[in-house]
Amino acid sequence: MAQTVLVTGGAGYIGAHACKVLKAAGFTPVTFDNLNTGWEEAVKYGPFFKGDLMNRADVDAAFAQYRPVAVLHFAALSLVGESMKDPGKYWRVNVMGALNLIEGAIAAGCLNFVFSSTCATYGDQDGVLLDETSVQMPINSYGASKRAIEDMLNNFAESHGLNRVIFRYFNVAGCDPEGEIGEQHVPETHLIPLMLEAVAGKRPALTVFGTDYPTRDGTCVRDYVHVMDLVDAHVLGLQWLLEGKGNRVFNLGTGTGFTVHEVIDASRTVTNREVPITLGDRRAGDAVALVSGSARAIEELGWQPKRSNLRDMIGDAWVWAQQPGFSK
Ligand code: UDP
Structure with missing residues (x-):
């Protein structure tokens, strides 16, 4: 049973x-x-x-x-x-x-x-x-x-x-590649769904939170x-x-970090569309860079990440972003 x-x-x-x-x-x-x-x-x-x-x-x-x-x-x-x-x-x-x-x-x-x-x-x-x-x-x-x-x-x-x-x-x-369920928050605050809503014309633009961080292009690394x-x-x-x-x-996590600009660049490749952005101030509480050492999960649990690359994460989320989503 x-x-x-x-x-x-x-x-x-x-x-x-x-x-x-x-x-x-x-x-x-x-x-x-x-x-x-x-x-x-x-x-x-x-x-x-x-x-x-x-x-x-x-x-x-x-x-x-x-x-x-x-x-x-x-x-x-x-x-x-x-x-x-x-x-x-x-x-x-x-x-x-x-x-x-x-x-x-x-x-x-x-x-x-x-x-x-x-x-x-x-x-x-x-x-x-x-x-x-x-x-x-x-x-x-x-x-x-x-x-x-x-x-x-x-x-x-x-x-x-x-x-x-x-x-x-x-x-x-990302989300279920079979499209049965996806990411839907009210309000939405996360980078990838907000970015794709902007790409889909559901919001005017994505605001990039902070461009003066000590990173390779000034935006936070995640x-x-x-x-x-x-x-x-x-x-x-x-x-x-x-x-x-x-x-x-x-x-x-995967051990590899991407800046906000790098995520935006990947989105252009996946969706073949521009991301409308505005450059904004830092958001309170944001760390500069958060990157995982994930060897333990791989070695001890036998975890094998398969879709944790920007192309699949943005691609799966993009399919979902074009669906009507859940209703209350
Ligand atoms: N971010 C951004 N614009 C947004 C939402 C997020 O520039 O509208 C940035 C945020 O500052 C962070 C990264 O994207 O560096 C990921 O933020 P998210 O809220 O998705 O996740 P968090 O890292 O806060 O858990």
Whole structure:
């Protein structure tokens, strides 16, 4: 019989893609989502439980109904800019939500936990390659809230035998190449979808945030990873836990960084269209360069990124950008 896993945020961008590959790998992914930022239409690969992590009773009810063997925790607020303006919201929703989920999981005897963390926990470290042993010094409340959850997981691993795999994502991009689901945020803040909306004429222009950074062309450097590769790693992380291999942290990135201008150049090649841009000021909370040392996931998990190149990430997102998308 298929093993059931609880996927918080399964109606969101990364969570929905995870459900697709979890189902393909033989699991039953139960989406737990409050539909605050997610899309019910994106829940296609398993049951849907509408609930809120801030409400412990919802969490307990989901565990009681589905008895999952593991939790994959994607649900979170994730906008760096917003987190700088409203830190309380990030500490409350991300940290309290995770605490309810962790305590609910332990109370239900579900001790396998896969957590979506972020390279934003590393902060701004002068362009060095960031690996899992790098010190964590977040420069925004989003990163700080994720680091706090990592700490919490470590404490519960000690006290209650919780087994956790932590993935620190770099910049996730692209979408399902089969076009069943894609990236859709309201408001959209991410570079690649905003750029493609500008290309498609859905917004006047892309604003480049800062052109005076100490990088090769003055714009920020990021390490982009295809969402399909990223969620493949989660299936491997889940199997790692179910095989009893224990606690581990893995970066998910490619080791190669691209500037904003380089992403824009790649888009011209993929779409054969110009990207209308305006040059703007730096965005608060942005690190100069975030590039992953990802050898550990490849060596230990056997992760094999297949589509994490700009052509596939932008190409898949471009197909999606021309579709009508999900509606509420
Ligand atoms: N960026 C930009 N214009 C935008 C959105 C993003 O120039 O409208 C830049 C941003 O400053 C960063 C990179 O693109 O250097 C990636 O930003 P995104 O918001 O996609 O991801 P983040 O790195 O913040 O997680």
